Every structure is written in structure tokens, then in C-alpha cells.
Amino acid sequence: MKDLINRRNFLRSSVLASTSICTGLPLSGMEFFQNNIAFRKEGSFSFKLGDFACVCLSDGGHSYKVEDFFSNVPTNLVIEELHKKGFPTDNVWTPYTHLYINTGENHVLIDMGAGQLFNTTGELLTNMDIAKIQPESIDKIIITHAHPDHIGGALDQTGNPAFPNAEYFIWKGEWDFWYSKEAFEKAPRIFIELAQKNLDPLKDLMHFIDHESDILPGIKMISAPGHTPGHAVVAISSGAESLFYIGDVVLHPLHLENPDWLPIYDIIPEKAAQSKQKICNLLSETDAWVIGQHFPPFPSLGHVTRHESGWEWLPRKNS
Numbered sequence: 001m002k003d004l005i006n007r008r009n010f011l012r013s014s015v016l017a018s019t020s021i022c023t024g025l026p027l028s029g030m031e032f033f034q035n036n037i038a039f040r041k042e043g044s045f046s047f048k049l050g051d052f053a054c055v056c057l058s059d060g061g062h063s064y065k066v067e068d069f070f071s072n073v074p075t076n077l078v079i080e081e082l083h084k085k086g087f088p089t090d091n092v093w094t095p096y097t098h099l100y101i102n103t104g105e106n107h108v109l110i111d112m113g114a115g116q117l118f119n120t121t122g123e124l125l126t127n128m129d130i131a132k133i134q135p136e137s138i139d140k141i142i143i144t145h146a147h148p149d150h151i152g153g154a155l156d157q158t159g160n161p162a163f164p165n166a167e168y169f170i171w172k173g174e175w176d177f178w179y180s181k182e183a184f185e186k187a188p189r190i191f192i193e194l195a196q197k198n199l200d201p202l203k204d205l206m207h208f209i210d211h212e213s214d215i216l217p218g219i220k221m222i223s224a225p226g227h228t229p230g231h232a233v234v235a236i237s238s239g240a241e242s243l244f245y246i247g248d249v250v251l252h253p254l255h256l257e258n259p260d261w262l263p264i265y266d267i268i269p270e271k272a273a274q275s276k277q278k279i280c281n282l283l284s285e286t287d288a289w290v291i292g293q294h295f296p297p298f299p300s301l302g303h304v305t306r307h308e309s310g311w312e313w314l315p316r317k318n319s
């Protein structure tokens with residue numbers, strides 16, 4: 001177990017609270033919902049990472065069935081654990097948390113929101129506006145994977161890029177998968193159609209990454225396949241500080257503590273398990289910040305540490 005006192009000091013010194021009214025866990029179910037409503041009104045959270053200015057941006061979120069998020073476990077056992085953690089137990093509410101990074105040289109966005117996928121999503125641009133970040137200012141967009149909740153906001157209502165001055169980065173295997181015959185065997189047709197519809201107009205602006213190296217100074221894509229065949233994690237570092245944006249390698253904090261509990265959403269479950277092991281070991285060996293893209297509550301920011309046979313989520317506390 002790491003030194004929590006040092007960790008808290010580190011938290012206080014490096015995270016500059018701005019608009020967030022985030023509270024750490026545990027929360028009662030009612031407090032959780034009250035806070036989530038507030039989060040969705042103020043869906044941005046700013047902090048410094050070394051010399052980089054970062055902002056967590058909410059696109060809203062969605063409630064999933066408990067048995068879909070934890071498909072191979074008796075539901076009553078999951079409900080018991082959700083209750084212990086202060087989460088709602090009738091469903092699994094997940095925020096859709098994105099990250100903006102101003103490196104001084106570049107204005108980077110990680111994933112583009114779900115668009116109008118659900119009536120509880122599509123808030124990314126509004127929250128960028130509140131945070132005074134203009135879509136035109138974004139010059140680099142990194143795509144962790146091409147599921148609809150990550151690329152659904154790529155285009156505006158006229159079918160043109162919602163971020164008109166950006167170039168894009170995606171793992172080559174991810175792009176190839178969504179344009180392959182294999183996709184029709186492994187993914188719902190609607191996912192394939194949404195991926196192609198949103199990615200087609202970006203093709204000439206896309207960088208296809210096939211090895212792990214810095215794509216921008218201090219920003220690197222790390223291969224973490226399984227959830228989708230070309231899923232990538234983004235590692236960001238500036239000065240002595242680092243942050244991992246883990247996309248959907250882990251969907252919920254309970255998947256950390258219970259590595260054998262599996263969601264239905266991983267396209268290649270064996271590879272997803274290997275990637276979870278690789279990435280979580282990496283996270284737990286450092287003091288790095290972590291954004292679990294779907295970790296409740298927004299801004300989904302915390303640390304991962306070792307815990308028994310798995311890992312544990314240490315959410316950022318109010319300071």
C-alpha cells in the first residue's frame with residue numbers, strides 16, 4: 001500500500017480545483033445522484049499536470065444494466081458491493097469523461113463524446129463552452145477506440161467535423177477492424193455503421209499509430225487491445241507528473257477489485273484481460289493520476305493501487 005499521507009499532499013499540490021464540486025467516495029446513493037445532477041450542470045474540472053493545463057470535460061453519461069456491466073457474477077453479489085461503495089444499485093450510472101490538454105504547443109482532446117447517442121449524452125461542446133475551450137482551437141484529437149460513445153460526437157449536424165482544425169490519432173488496428181469483414185462477426189452492425197459514418201470524413205486527417213512512442217511531446221499512445229481490437233490508452237507526462245487516460249480498459253472501479261468480473265462489452269475478452277493486467281500493473285507501480293473514462297463520479301480522476309488479488313480505485317478527494 002502506498003503512503004496515503006504523501007499521496008494526499010501530492011493531490012493538494014497538483015490539482016487545482018476550479019468549477020468542480022466533486023466529492024470523493026463513499027457517497028450515499030442519494031448524495032451520488034444529487035451530485036451527478038450538479039456535475040452535469042458544471043461538467044468541467046481543471047487541473048495542472050506539470051506545465052500542462054488539463055480539463056476533464058463531461059459529455060453526460062448513461063445508466064447500464066447491472067448484469068451487462070458484471071455479466072458473469074450473481075447480480076445480488078454485485079448489488080451488495082455497489083451498495084457498500086455508496087453507488088446506486090438499480091443500475092450502473094457511468095459518466096462519459098473526456099480530457100482536454102493545453103500543452104502550450106497544442107490543444108489536445110481525447111475522444112469526442114457520444115453525440116446524441118442517448119438523451120443523457122451530447123454535452124461535450126456545452127461543457128467546453130463553459131470551460132472557455134473553443135472547438136476550433138482543438139488541433140489534435142486522440143481516439144482511444146471507435147465505440148459510439150467515444151466517436152459519436154465527431155461530426156456536426158451537417159456531417160462536417162465538429163472540430164474543424166484538428167488532426168486525429170488512432171491505433172492502426174482499430175481503424176482496420178471497423179473497416180474489416182471480421183467486424184461483422186464480432187460487433188453489432190449498428191456499431192460498425194456508426195464507426196464508419198463518423199470516421200469516414202476524418203480519414204485524410206488521421207494518423208495511424210502502430211507502435212508505442214510519443215505522438216506529441218509528453219503524450220504517448222499505449223496499445224491495450226481487447227475491449228476493441230485496437231484500443232489504446234493515452235499516457236501524458238509533464239515535468240515529474242504523469243496521467244493515464246485508460247479509456248475502456250476498465251469500465252468501473254468494481255472491475256479493479258474483482259478482476260474476474262467481466263462486462264459484456266469486450267470484443268476479445270482474453271486480450272481485454274491481458275491488457276487490464278498490463279495497464280493496471282503499470283498504474284499501480286506509479287503515483288500517476290488516472291482517468292477511468294466511465295468511472296463514477298465525474299471527473300473520474302484518481303489513482304490505482306494494488307489490492308489483494310487485484311487493484312483498488314482511490315478517487316480524488318475534495319481538498
Ligand SMILES: [Zn+2]
Nearest residue numbers: 147149150248
Ligand atoms: Zn466507452
